[in-house]
Amino acid sequence: xxxxxxxxxxxxxxxxxxxxxxxxxxxxxxxxxxxxxxxxxxxxxxxxxxxxxxxxxxxxxxxxxxxxxxxxxxxxxxxxxxxxxxxxxxxxxxxxxxxxxxxxxxxxxxxxxxxxxxxxxxxxxxxxxxxxxxxxxxxxxxxxxxxxxxxxxxxxxxxxxxxxxxxxxxxxxxxxxxxxxxxxxxxxxxxxxxxxxxxxxxxxxxxxxxxxxxxxxxxxxxxxxxxxxxxxxxxxxxxxxxxxxxxxxxxxxxxxxxxxxxxxxxxxxxxxxxxxxxxxxxxxxxxxxxxxxxxxxxxxxxxxxxxxxxxxxxxxxxxxxxxxxxxxxxxxxxxxxxxxxxxxxxxxxxxxxxxxxxxxxxxxxxxxxxxxxxxxxxxxxxxxxxxxxxxxxxxxxxxxxxxxxxxxxxxxxxxxxxxxxxxxxxxxxxxxxxxxxxxxxxxxx
Numbered sequence: 001x002x003x004x005x006x007x008x009x010x011x012x013x014x015x016x017x018x019x020x021x022x023x024x025x026x027x028x029x030x031x032x033x034x035x036x037x038x039x040x041x042x043x044x045x046x047x048x049x050x051x052x053x054x055x056x057x058x059x060x061x062x063x064x065x066x067x068x069x070x071x072x073x074x075x076x077x078x079x080x081x082x083x084x085x086x087x088x089x090x091x092x093x094x095x096x097x098x099x100x101x102x103x104x105x106x107x108x109x110x111x112x113x114x115x116x117x118x119x120x121x122x123x124x125x126x127x128x129x130x131x132x133x134x135x136x137x138x139x140x141x142x143x144x145x146x147x148x149x150x151x152x153x154x155x156x157x158x159x160x161x162x163x164x165x166x167x168x169x170x171x172x173x174x175x176x177x178x179x180x181x182x183x184x185x186x187x188x189x190x191x192x193x194x195x196x197x198x199x200x201x202x203x204x205x206x207x208x209x210x211x212x213x214x215x216x217x218x219x220x221x222x223x224x225x226x227x228x229x230x231x232x233x234x235x236x237x238x239x240x241x242x243x244x245x246x247x248x249x250x251x252x253x254x255x256x257x258x259x260x261x262x263x264x265x266x267x268x269x270x271x272x273x274x275x276x277x278x279x280x281x282x283x284x285x286x287x288x289x290x291x292x293x294x295x296x297x298x299x300x301x302x303x304x305x306x307x308x309x310x311x312x313x314x315x316x317x318x319x320x321x322x323x324x325x326x327x328x329x330x331x332x333x334x335x336x337x338x339x340x341x342x343x344x345x346x347x348x349x350x351x352x353x354x355x356x357x358x359x360x361x362x363x364x365x366x367x368x369x370x371x372x373x374x375x376x377x378x379x380x381x382x383x384x385x386x387x388x389x390x391x392x393x394x395x396x397x398x399x400x401x402x403x404x405x406x407x408x409x410x411x412x413x414x415x416x417x418x419x420x421x422x423x424x425x426x427x428x429x430x431x432x433x434x435x436x437x438x439x440x441x442x443x444x445x
Contacts, residue, residue, distance in 0.1 A: 002295060003264065014276065018273070022271045022394060025395065026409060028394075029409075032400070035076075036084075036086030039056075039107050040144070044110075052232075053108075053177065056107045056140065065095045069095075069415075070093070073092050073122070073406055076406075077118045083116050087113070088106065088113035090106075091123070091126040093135065096239075097243045097244040100423055101136045101243065102136070104123055104127075105139075105141075106140070106141050106187075108143060114184065130170060133424050136171050137172040137173070138174075139174040141180050141187045142176070142178035143181045143182065143184050143185075158186045158187075159190065171193070171248075175235045176197065176202075177197050180201075189203070193226050193242050194227075197231065198230055227242075251428045252424070252426060253429065256312060257315040260314050261292035261294075262292075263290060270410035273285060274393040279323070285353060286353075289413060296310045302332075303328070304326050305324050305326045306322070306328060306335055306361060307322040308322075314417075314421060316422070318377075318421070319348045321336060321351070323354035336365035340369060344374055347431050350377070351378075351379070353378075370386065372385070374430070375388045377417055377421070378391070388423075389424075394409075
């Protein structure tokens with residue numbers, strides 16, 4: 001391994017201003033996070049607590065193992081729109097009985113969730129991640145009282161994404177804390193195990209009507225509970241017990257190195273790099289992300305627009321593709337395609353790092369990413385290549401409702417990516433060259 005030799009001098013012209021710009025953006029992001037955590041507002045929260053009920057994040061905290069991290073996804077979804085910040089749904093990855101699980105928790109203090117497209121997309125995205133990464137799904141559901149006449153987005157798209165879990169034999173557990181209606185009712189309807197709180201939980205109807213013989217609406221009866229809980233805390237205890245009895249094991253390999261070496265450079269420097277208006281040398285970022293700041297560059301003498309190479313992140317091997325601030329040449333594109341082929345041949349996850357729409361790699365490389373099957377993580381790229389996870393650093397103005405899984409503090413990037421790599425290793429990590437449609441072929445040198 002080659003240790004990256006790079007350092008950010010805080011006195012570099014433009015860096016102090018860039019760092020301050022990032023801190024200002026993080027202040028705005030923190031304000032949006034507080035708004036999301038406030039749910040439906042103080043009155044709604046007080047009324048909810050007065051009924052002896054817990055808020056979604058309180059339910060999640062009681063579900064998770066003690067001191068286990070929780071990677072919340074798209075926490076400020078809907079920021080800057082007409083819909084509530086956070087969309088009335090909390091989704092994320094946490095550890096339950098030593099098993100990494102995808103968790104979906106609806107917030108009954110937030111009205112209008114059934115008609116909120118951001119809520120639907122958060123649930124769908126969580127289901128797709130659970131399916132792709134083989135993460136058991138735990139649903140903590142309760143609907144808010146919806147206004148008369150408020151409908152749900154058309155389709156049944158939630159049902160399609162949830163159905164993929166059963167086809168891939170990924171279990172789903174659902175705890176019903178109160179009435180459920182609209183598309184939220186798909187979560188218990190399609191779960192393998194259903195736990196209901198006695199006297200509070202109520203599955204009103206199947207979420208979608210079908211026409212009867214005389215044209216009237218006929219709705220399927222709600223399925224009975226597999227277990228009844230005496231209160232919310234008992235329900236969460238039963239949910240933990242249910243996950244324990246799954247006897248679930250990771251299918252992917254463990255970290256190659258444990259404990260991993262920390263980077264040799266301060267992650268605080270990422271604040272300045274994130275605030276720059278132009279592209280930076282990606283090596284400066286990698287020096288603050290990779291274990292021991294070690295990076296083996298691939299074809300360093302070929303092209304200047306694409307940086308490629310190998311490293312480890314929290315002990316997991318990873319291949320890195322990053323775009324530099326120059327137009328790609330044919331040699332750059334060939335290098336990128338060849339590197340993607342090698343990652344698939346060696347069953348190595350990929351990290352895509354850039355600040356544009358993917359064009360800096362060249363269209364053949366983007367096409368190669370589309371046919372790659374090893375896990376892909378993306379930073380500051382949106383969902384180029386259909387990554388398992390995609391995150392971005394804070395930018396000017398509202399963000400978080402679009403094409404990534406969340407806006408993160410640059411200083412937390414290594415931790416976030418490490419949690420994601422652990423999650424994707426819950427599934428088999430296999431390249432397309434090992435049976436997929438993408439066959440690594442000869443690349444002209």
